[in-house]
Amino acid sequence: MSIHPFLQINVFSTDPLLGNPLAVVLQADGLSEARMAAFARWTNLSETTFVSTPTDPRADYRVRIFTTLGELPFAGHPTLGSCHAWLANGGMPHGGEIVQECGIGLVRIRRDASGVAFEAPPLRREGPLEPALHARVRAGLGVAADDLMDAQWVDNGPPWLAVRLRSRAAVLAVRPDYVALEGLMVGVFAACDANDGVDAQFESRAFIAGEAAPEDPVTGSLNAGIARWLLREGSSPDRYVISQGTVLGRAGRVQVERVGETVWIGGACVTCIEGSVTL
Template identity: 85%
Template sequence: MTYRPFLQVNVFSTDPLLGNPLAVVLDADGLTDARMAAFARWTNLSETTFISKPDDPRADYRVRIFTTLGELPFAGHPTLGSCHAWLAKGGVPKDGEIVQQCGIGLVRIRHDASGLAFEAPPLQRDGPLEPALRERVRAGLGVAVDDLLDAQWVDNGPPWLALRLRSRAAVLALRPDYAALDGLMVGAFAACGEGDAVDAAFESRAFIAGEAAPEDPVTGSLNAGIARWLVREGGAPERYVISQGTVLGRAGRVQVERVGDALWIGGACVTCIEGSVRL
């Protein structure tokens, strides 16, 4: 076993205790899949990442992303948190833009005075949910029929499906039946109204049945998929903020910006724990 640099990072909030935590192991070359999976189960966080040298010469580094259940090809808060850790440990991009290699391929990341943002990957599956699946998810989340406006696939690596609800209050009132949602990654969101008194245009929640912590505090991949849905249908401005984590006592803020054909998903990152881990 070898001592490797380790950081625990808070993502999507400037307050270290109000975002989504991420464990990051650097210099992870040589670790087996089994060892990475075991450490991810041990941290018991929504995701743990492992940074190593890239296989693709265009990339600056490679990241492997594990939940407590298995590996993901892509995820949003691990992308930003891993990049933050890589930069903090002296990483220097080959060009002005950072390029991450992960399970879905190459992901562009920009780093400027406003922080970090990744380019939302294209959707691998989109369009309306099948009627039976739509009803299963509606019932599993406890959504009143009148509160459900639409339901679509927003699969960008993680197989997210998302429900658009009538109000922020309906999103905050969700009480999921995880047994009914077994095997699904489900998000729900709604536009915020003037009376909601929140500094965001939308409120979202994310649920992964079977995880140790089945409600994710703040979710980059889901909100990236929702952003592609909204932009496609003209349902959002070119720049806006999504609030997430309210029910869990968090204050996550996901920043979305459209620049030409690219959608950038950003947020704050703060190092909370730094040291080494023996793996």
């Protein structure tokens, strides 16, 4: 058994109860993969992270990201929450930006008065879905053909595919069949209009069939992939906000900004629980 600093962070909302919670174990060197996975199952959160000494000298720290089902090479709210926890525990970056080492390699992170933001990783897979998969996803979401505008791969580590719907109302109305979507990570999103009365330009939802909590409250990796899609096609401004978590009673806000060729995905982080954990 070993004792480690532990924090639970609320990500993508300034209200501690309206974002996406993340469990962070610091000084995790020496913990086995099996022990990490067991603790992630025990927390029963969408993700639990373990921060340790980097293996790459260019990185400030290394993070491993676990869901209740297994390890992810990258995820958005764990990246932001882990960085926030590392900084709160006295972490000092080598330079002006913070560099995180994770399963997809090195991820740049910046911080400012509004919170922290990561550089959206390149898409490992993009483009339209295969016809059979397209039909399966539409049926699994229960979406009318007239409401579905497009569907594309936005795989940036987690194998997300995203479905663009005609309206925010259509996004909020989705009631997925998780059996039909088994094995898939599916996001839905739509542009908001003035009649929606929300302080965001887009609304999104994220579904992970097989997870203990199959709808994720606020999802950085999905929205990073959607941002790559929208900005590539010129379907969004260089700076915008995505609302997520509405159906779950959350008020997540994901900040997207393109600076030159770099796309930044950010949001607020709040420490809710701080102490130690024995593993």
